[in-house]
Amino acid sequence: MASARLASWVCLLVCILSVLKTNTQCVDVTNTILPHALEKGAVCLDGTPPAYALQEGIGEAANNWIIYLEGGGWCASEAECLFRTTKDVGSSNRWQKEQSCLIAMLSDQQNENPYFFNWTRVYVRYCDGSSYVGDREEPFIESNTTVYFRGARIFDAIMEDLSTRGLLNASQALLTGCSAGGLGALLQCDHFRSMLPQSAKVKCAADAGFFIDGTDIYGGHWHREYFAQIVQTHESYKNLPKSCTSKMNASLCMLPQYFVGDIMTPVFILNSVYDTWQIENILMPLNEEQLDVHDEFAPCGHDIENCTCDQVKHWRRFQSEFYQALTHLNSSSRNGAFINSCASHCQTQKQETWCENNNPISKLLISASQPLQGVGQAIGEWFINDSKFRKIDHRHKNPLVCEYNPEEPHWNNHYTFRGTNLIIPNYTMVDEVNRKLHLVPQCPAEIPAYLQESQYCLSDVC
Numbered sequence: 153m154a155s156a157r158l159a160s161w162v163c164l165l166v167c168i169l170s171v172l173k174t175n176t177q178c179v180d181v182t183n184t185i186l187p188h189a190l191e192k193g194a195v196c197l198d199g200t201p202p203a204y205a206l207q208e209g210i211g212e213a214a215n216n217w218i219i220y221l222e223g224g225g226w227c228a229s230e231a232e233c234l235f236r237t238t239k240d241v242g243s244s245n246r247w248q249k250e251q252s253c254l255i256a257m258l259s260d261q262q263n264e265n266p267y268f269f270n271w272t273r274v275y276v277r278y279c280d281g282s283s284y285v286g287d288r289e290e291p292f293i294e295s296n297t298t299v300y301f302r303g304a305r306i307f308d309a310i311m312e313d314l315s316t317r318g319l320l321n322a323s324q325a326l327l328t329g330c331s332a333g334g335l336g337a338l339l340q341c342d343h344f345r346s347m348l349p350q351s352a353k354v355k356c357a358a359d360a361g362f363f364i365d366g367t368d369i370y371g372g373h374w375h376r377e378y379f380a381q382i383v384q385t386h387e388s389y390k391n392l393p394k395s396c397t398s399k400m401n402a403s404l405c406m407l408p409q410y411f412v413g414d415i416m417t418p419v420f421i422l423n424s425v426y427d428t429w430q431i432e433n434i435l436m437p438l439n440e441e442q443l444d445v446h447d448e449f450a451p452c453g454h455d456i457e458n459c460t461c462d463q464v465k466h467w468r469r470f471q472s473e474f475y476q477a478l479t480h481l482n483s484s485s486r487n488g489a490f491i492n493s494c495a496s497h498c499q500t501q502k503q504e505t506w507c508e509n510n511n512p513i514s515k516l517l518i519s520a521s522q523p524l525q526g527v528g529q530a531i532g533e534w535f536i537n538d539s540k541f542r543k544i545d546h547r548h549k550n551p552l553v554c555e556y557n558p559e560e561p562h563w564n565n566h567y568t569f570r571g572t573n574l575i576i577p578n579y580t581m582v583d584e585v586n587r588k589l590h591l592v593p594q595c596p597a598e599i600p601a602y603l604q605e606s607q608y609c610l611s612d613v614c
């Protein structure tokens with residue numbers, strides 16, 4: 153028993169070292185710009201044509217397609233969208249000169265991406281600010297800048313262009329993406345399916361795209377209002393799932409919990425229950441009128457170790473609302489889910505969270521005895537072998553550090569629960585779990601009832 157445990161610790165250490173040593177390289181791919189899309193008004197916020205990067209697959213596997221929608225937040229008001237026109241998230245100007253870096257889920261290396269490396273892989277650049285569903289005829293004009301709201305047209309123009317490159321001959325296709333792109337993959341899922349031949353196997357997977365309708369620290373629903381504004385500004389309601397807009401106010405229909413159960417195509421939800429974007433923006437959005445409340449909570453929101461027992465309740469409520477939202481995913485169908493506890497956002501885009509063989513995290517998060525090797529394997533088996541994969545980490549009450557590269561610039565770096573840990577020499581996942589167990593305040597009655605209630609389990613593993 154003791155030696156088996158030691159052996160698995162040694163394995164973890166070896167595995168972690170090999171992650172650190174992996175020198176993952178981008179595949180640099182020239183962007184395809186779609187000048188013809190201009191005629192259809194399928195343009196970025198600043199009026200430039202949309203773009204994607206494609207690397208062809210090998211042999212027969214080239215008929216298998218993975219289409220990855222880039223993310224990058226949203227713009228909710230005309231002014232915010234105007235601001236984006238000078239940025240990469242609102243213009244293709246820079247992509248016309250620069251290449252795209254295909255990595256992790258889009259890697260062409262078998263050891264980095266064992267299930268999809270030889271497929272045709274497409275990285276769709278994000279420049280509409282609406283998760284690929286806006287479609288407003290009237291532009292917004294401010295002095296000499298014209299702003300367009302055409303996300304859905306961009307999606308269609310890109311699919312049309314890919315059709316000429318063989319997409320309509322696909323034998324398998326996975327529509328995916330992260331964050332705003334992950335949400336786009338869910339919103340466009342059935343539409344995408346309808347474009348492809350019936351004989352093709354088609355599925356959709358959202359990474360960090362399951363934005364919940366959660367309660368914020370002020371007791372309100374700032375994020376719900378924010379999404380409502382996006383839907384109005386971009387007139388996205390025209391393209392949101394009809395199954396949802398026919399039942400409720402369309403401004404709610406960008407929130408996955410209100411439409412995910414009605415998606416006909418099989419979907420996979422990959423998300424952390426402590427998704428850093430969601431903690432920052434859904435749980436603790438900056439509220440100018442209640443800065444005192446925000447500032448008082450901030451140390452706890454950025455590092456759960458700094459919470460008082462009273463504040464920990466906000467985290468627990470968020471966690472509870474997240475699991476509740478997930479129950480909307482049809483559990484009887486071919487849908488999959490992998491919900492872990494990493495302090496992260498976009499696990500398909502980084503080798504250390506995507507790659508299977510080297511990464512001990514998921515194994516640790518779910519169960520040491522499970523043969524699961526990671527996020528990539530979960531999605532790969534679910535897509536390719538049609539295996540039922542629904543796992544939620546209910547073992548860890550607190551966010552865990554799951555990324556290993558402190559050198560890599562990333563907006564999550566300001567999270568102290570990531571940054572500080574990683575500069576400790578030889579810091580491992582085992583240290584991380586132990587640290588969380590000991591340092592986070594143990595508050596009375598903090599384990600909510602849902603942890604015992606089986607209806608919150610999507611799987612046999614809870």
Ligand SMILES: *[C@@H]1O[C@H](CO)[C@@H](O)[C@H](O)[C@H]1NC(C)=O
Pocket residue numbers: 210211212213214266267270
């Ligand atoms: C693509 O890779 C998979 C997984 O390794 C393999 O089974 C398949 O034969 C490959 N296809 C081609 C055409 O090389």
Ligand SMILES: *[C@@H]1O[C@H](CO)[C@@H](O)[C@H](O)[C@H]1NC(C)=O
Pocket residue numbers: 294295296297
């Ligand atoms: C208008 O265009 C001029 C010249 O192209 C530019 O210098 C100026 O910044 C623009 N004004 C606004 C408000 O974008």
Ligand SMILES: *[C@@H]1O[C@H](CO)[C@@H](O)[C@H](O)[C@H]1NC(C)=O
Pocket residue numbers: 315316317318319320321
């Ligand atoms: C689709 O496949 C057919 C038959 O194999 C072929 O004739 C056609 O050129 C292909 N179309 C594209 C766009 O690749």
Ligand SMILES: *[C@@H]1O[C@H](CO)[C@@H](O)[C@H](O)[C@H]1NC(C)=O
Pocket residue numbers: 377380401402403
């Ligand atoms: C739908 O929600 C929006 C945003 O909350 C609100 O402005 C609008 O009045 C609602 N529409 C209806 C028909 O209730």
Ligand SMILES: *[C@@H]1O[C@H](CO)[C@@H](O)[C@H](O)[C@H]1NC(C)=O
Pocket residue numbers: 413414415416417482485
């Ligand atoms: C999802 O489940 C509901 C109720 O369980 C059912 O009515 C609906 O048809 C299901 N949707 C799909 C796409 O399977």
Ligand SMILES: *[C@@H]1O[C@H](CO)[C@@H](O)[C@H](O)[C@H]1NC(C)=O
Pocket residue numbers: 450451452454455457458568
């Ligand atoms: C959490 O507490 C530690 C120790 O008091 C402090 O050094 C750190 O800055 C705090 N973190 C945040 C995000 O405030």
Ligand SMILES: *[C@@H]1O[C@H](CO)[C@@H](O)[C@H](O)[C@H]1NC(C)=O
Pocket residue numbers: 533536537
């Ligand atoms: C998934 O399918 C591949 C090829 O069909 C097979 O080699 C592999 O063993 C399968 N994996 C599982 C877990 O069944």
Ligand SMILES: *[C@@H]1O[C@H](CO)[C@@H](O)[C@H](O)[C@H]1NC(C)=O
Pocket residue numbers: 577578
């Ligand atoms: C970290 O691990 C390496 C290899 O095991 C060892 O040589 C080194 O002394 C360790 N560093 C610290 C600070 O423990």
